[in-house]
Amino acid sequence: MASANSLTQFIDLDFDSIKNNLKTFLRGQDTLKDYDYEGSAMSVLLDVLAYNTQYNAYYLNMIANEMFLDSSVQRGSVASQAKLLNYTPSSSIAPQATIILTMSGVTDASLTLPKYTNFLSEPIDGVNYNFINPNAYTVNVVNNTATFENVVLKQGRLSAFNFIVNSTENPKYIFEILDENIDTTTLSVLVQENSTNTTTQIYNKASDFLTIDGDSLVYFLQEGNNNYYEIYFGDGILGKKLKDGNIVKVSYISTEATLSHGANTFYLMDTVGGYSNGLVTPISEATNGVQKESIESIKFQAPKNFAAQNRAVTKNDYMTLIQQNKLGITFDSVSVWGGEENDPPLYGTVFISLKPTGAYDLTTTQKQRLVEEVIKPISVLTVTPQIVDPDYVYVQLTINVYYDPNKTTQTSGQIQEGIKQSVFSFATNTLNTFNSTFNSYTLLTYIQNYNPSIITTDYEMRLQKKFYPNLSVATNYKFLFNTQLQKGVLTSGVGSSPGLTFKDPLNPALEINNIQIEEYPSLTYGVESISIINPGFNYQSTPTITITGDGTGATATATISAGSIRSVTVTNAGNNYTSAIATVTPAEGDLTGQLGALVVNLEGRYGTLRTFYNSNTAVKTILKQNVGTIDYNEGVVTLNSFNPIDIDNPLGNLTISVKPKTTTISSTYNRIITIDPYDSASVVVNVIAQPQ
Amino acid sequence: MLKTSLQKIYSDIDFTFARQPGKTVKDLALSYDDKAVIRSVRNLLLTNHYDRLFNPDIGSNISFILFEPLSGSTETSLEREIRTTINNFEPRVEIESVVVNTDYDRNGYNVTLTFYILNATAATVTTLFLERTK
Numbered sequence: 081m082a083s084a085n086s087l088t089q090f091i092d093l094d095f096d097s098i099k100n101n102l103k104t105f106l107r108g109q110d111t112l113k114d115y116d117y118e119g120s121a122m123s124v125l126l127d128v129l130a131y132n133t134q135y136n137a138y139y140l141n142m143i144a145n146e147m148f149l150d151s152s153v154q155r156g157s158v159a160s161q162a163k164l165l166n167y168t169p170s171s172s173i174a175p176q177a178t179i180i181l182t183m184s185g186v187t188d189a190s191l192t193l194p195k196y197t198n199f200l201s202e203p204i205d206g207v208n209y210n211f212i213n214p215n216a217y218t219v220n221v222v223n224n225t226a227t228f229e230n231v232v233l234k235q236g237r238l239s240a241f242n243f244i245v246n247s248t249e250n251p252k253y254i255f256e257i258l259d260e261n262i263d264t265t266t267l268s269v270l271v272q273e274n275s276t277n278t279t280t281q282i283y284n285k286a287s288d289f290l291t292i293d294g295d296s297l298v299y300f301l302q303e304g305n306n307n308y309y310e311i312y313f314g315d316g317i318l319g320k321k322l323k324d325g326n327i328v329k330v331s332y333i334s335t336e337a338t339l340s341h342g343a344n345t346f347y348l349m350d351t352v353g354g355y356s357n358g359l360v361t362p363i364s365e366a367t368n369g370v371q372k373e374s375i376e377s378i379k380f381q382a383p384k385n386f387a388a389q390n391r392a393v394t395k396n397d398y399m400t401l402i403q404q405n406k407l408g409i410t411f412d413s414v415s416v417w418g419g420e421e422n423d424p425p426l427y428g429t430v431f432i433s434l435k436p437t438g439a440y441d442l443t444t445t446q447k448q449r450l451v452e453e454v455i456k457p458i459s460v461l462t463v464t465p466q467i468v469d470p471d472y473v474y475v476q477l478t479i480n481v482y483y484d485p486n487k488t489t490q491t492s493g494q495i496q497e498g499i500k501q502s503v504f505s506f507a508t509n510t511l512n513t514f515n516s517t518f519n520s521y522t523l524l525t526y527i528q529n530y531n532p533s534i535i536t537t538d539y540e541m542r543l544q545k546k547f548y549p550n551l552s553v554a555t556n557y558k559f560l561f562n563t564q565l566q567k568g569v570l571t572s573g574v575g576s577s578p579g580l581t582f583k584d585p586l587n588p589a590l591e592i593n594n595i596q597i598e599e600y601p602s603l604t605y606g607v608e609s610i611s612i613i614n615p616g617f618n619y620q621s622t623p624t625i626t627i628t629g630d631g632t633g634a635t636a637t638a639t640i641s642a643g644s645i646r647s648v649t650v651t652n653a654g655n656n657y658t659s660a661i662a663t664v665t666p667a668e669g670d671l672t673g674q675l676g677a678l679v680v681n682l683e684g685r686y687g688t689l690r691t692f693y694n695s696n697t698a699v700k701t702i703l704k705q706n707v708g709t710i711d712y713n714e715g716v717v718t719l720n721s722f723n724p725i726d727i728d729n730p731l732g733n734l735t736i737s738v739k740p741k742t743t744t745i746s747s748t749y750n751r752i753i754t755i756d757p758y759d760s761a762s763v764v765v766n767v768i769a770q771p772q
Numbered sequence: 773m774l775k776t777s778l779q780k781i782y783s784d785i786d787f788t789f790a791r792q793p794g795k796t797v798k799d800l801a802l803s804y805d806d807k808a809v810i811r812s813v814r815n816l817l818l819t820n821h822y823d824r825l826f827n828p829d830i831g832s833n834i835s836f837i838l839f840e841p842l843s844g845s846t847e848t849s850l851e852r853e854i855r856t857t858i859n860n861f862e863p864r865v866e867i868e869s870v871v872v873n874t875d876y877d878r879n880g881y882n883v884t885l886t887f888y889i890l891n892a893t894a895a896t897v898t899t900l901f902l903e904r905t906k
Contacts, residue, residue, distance in 0.1 A: 095826045112802070114784035118830050118861045119812035119819075121787045131825045 093137050099130040156305035158375050165386035169303050169378045171264040173408050174234040174335035175369030180361040181228040191226035192218040196238045197350045201343035209340035211235050236335035245326040253322050254312040259334050266333040269299045274325040292318050338369040368408030392459045405454045410437045415514030417749055429464045433750030441469045470752045474544040477763050481537050482770045488533035492767040499765045502530045507755035518745040518753050544737040554721040561715035564741040572598035573739040581726035595693045606653030607634040609681045610662050615644035616676030621667045629660030645676045657682050784808040809864050809889050810898050816861050832857035838904040847872040864890050
């Protein structure tokens with residue numbers, strides 16, 4: 081007979097391979113020879129054996145897959161793996177709207193809007209959604225009218241279940257909530273003593289296991305194997321244990337989540353204190369709903385949540401926990417850094433900058449809620465979280481595109497519009513986040529890939545800051561562009577838009593319109609570099625370099641090689657030099673070194689900003705000689721005591737634009753580089769036909 | 773030394789899974805050579821397509837043909853199906869003749885199959901009665 085060693089391959093899962101393996105095994109014996117003929121009884125038996133093997137192997141393979149978070153596909157398995165990482169997949173979250181409810185014809189002194197009063201929304205995609213108020217409101221009636229201000233409505237219907245505790249049937253006290261649409265953030269759990277004793281206690285969701293003891297009124301939440309949420313209770317050591325006969329009363333909002341987004345008209349469906357004459361005025365539309373967490377999201381979030389251990393310590397902890405916030409705010413990008421990286425450093429503060437989805441900034445309420453409800457409970461005690469608004473740097477591009485009209489059927493107008501859209505998709509894909517880089521190669525690739533007829537492209541780039549100046553109040557402003565700026569040579573590198581209105585300094589009763597800001601390279605210079613005109617000889621050790629002139633602060637060091645000065649490095653450029661000389665002094669005790677000679681190259685590090693206008697006779701007139709400064713090296717523009725009385729722009733924002741020295745611009749900390757899609761001047765495309 | 777005993781070329785288990793007769797060893801009964809081949813041919817003819825797991829080609833279409841009216845043309849179809857099946861799946865057999873006769877009284881077909889088993893000098897004849905059962 082064959083030895084077991086004949087069957088050497090255990091790796092196959094395929095039916096034919098398994099059958100071939102069995103045949104290989106049978107080749108080693110001569111009792112049964114017909115196994116290879118399909119009609120033989122042995123062949124039929126081999127089929128059965130191979131099928132059985134394959135069935136078991138496949139089944140085991142699937143079980144093995146479901147045992148790991150990476151490979152499991154069943155939601156129940158994924159949720160179970162996530163449970164080991166102390167992660168509860170998030171449920172749907174009901175969208176929220178705010179309204180004012182005005183009840184007229186009320187004859188009582190006060191009126192209460194009870195919890196869970198039903199409202200109906202306007203149709204969204206043909207469906208009217210039910211909204212309810214999770215909180216009760218009471219107001220005094222004035223002139224027979226009761227006005228409920230800022231009533232928060234949540235989309236969904238109230239669902240409630242009662243479970244009777246029976247340790248024989250349910251020894252683990254696990255209660256399954258058979259509703260896939262539950263919003264677990266609205267879950268309320270009450271436990272009534274028994275059917276005769278109606279004493280009821282409120283149980284809260286367990287969050288911090290350190291504070292829980294055997295008497296804590298807590299429940300635990302998990303997602304069970306059947307994709308439904310389950311609540312379960314303590315064992316008398318960690319959380320109070322239930323008793324037979326207790327009645328667990330569960331209520332929550334069952335929501336259609338994001339489907340009702342945008343609903344902004346509501347109708348009162350119930351009576352309020354017997355009155356039905358209610359008028360609903362919307363304040364904010366239904367928004368911030370969240371769909372139930374997907375399997376992919378659980379797989380992604382659970383390990384990261386575990387790594388953070390529900391504590392915000394490292395930079396990534398903050399980022400993960402903020403992204404996972406249960407407030408229904410989603411972010412395109414999150415940036416976190418420690419205050420010690422600030423200039424000047426601010427120890428003990430962690431700075432958080434957030435770019436919310438679909439908006440530029442967070443509202444003050446959103447910031448407060450994030451700090452109080454999301455960050456503070458999990459951050460280290462002595463660390464103060466501070467949310468700072470993103471600092472947007474807008475890129476303005478003037479693009480010249482040369483194309484061959486013989487190679488395309490598109491008109492120049494179509495190419496122009498197409499390239500504009502390519503530039504915006506470049507911005508969407510590569511910019512708009514913290515820690516992104518504006519890369520000219522990528523931009524040109526986007527443009528070049530738009531149409532094969534494009535021969536070449538060049539572009540000019542300006543950086544813009546937009547802000548709302550205080551009108552008529554002298555205020556100092558500082559704009560950090562964080563890149564070296566180009567000094568204007570023939571035309572000003574700095575510009576402002578739109579026109580400003582200032583009081584005429586000569587006659588304050590008069591106003592001058594259409595005033596702009598421009599740069600005026602000033603006479604304050606620093607030392608840019610030092611050239612060697614004579615390296616000297618016989619220096620024993622590094623000589624000292626002294627810079628003297630009408631400015632202050634410039635320092636430099638030399639390096640020597642074979643007794644001669646090889647290079648000079650400027651360690652501090654200094655300020656306010658209009659002329660300077662550098663002298664070489666041999667080090668103390670060096671009696672032989674001589675003849676080293678240097679020349680100082682000065683650079684204009686600073687410029688001044690001034691305001692000007694064109695008078696009635698089109699004569700350029702300077703209004704004020706010094707309204708601010710520009711630091712070309714650090715990329716800082718400041719406006720001092722800036723007090724326009726009006727801005728020629730209905731939105732009231734002013735744009736300051738500068739020319740960067742390089743076209744590769746990176747953003748760090750709370751800076752975001754973006755191209756404003758709402759500004760028609762942000763991308764200007766000139767299309768030039770150039771037949772080849 | 774000359775080997776006198778007849779060497780068995782083909783050997784297969786028997787579908788009846790009977791005990792080997794007349795032996796003290798408790799083992800399955802086996803069929804050998806022509807018996808094994810005939811059994812194999814019968815198995816093939818009586819297996820429908822898709823009966824065998826992962827191998828739908830194996831088998832014949834005979835049970836479906838039996839639902840055709842009793843006639844000469846059905847005889848021809850049966851004969852062709854039997855030849856195709858054996859040629860496809862039973863390489864040990866070279867068919868000499870397939871004779872299908874309609875038995876109107878018993879509502880079926882008598883099939884006489886004459887073939888040579890490779891390496892055997894004498895032809896093997898087997899008969900089958902094919903009738904529809906449901």
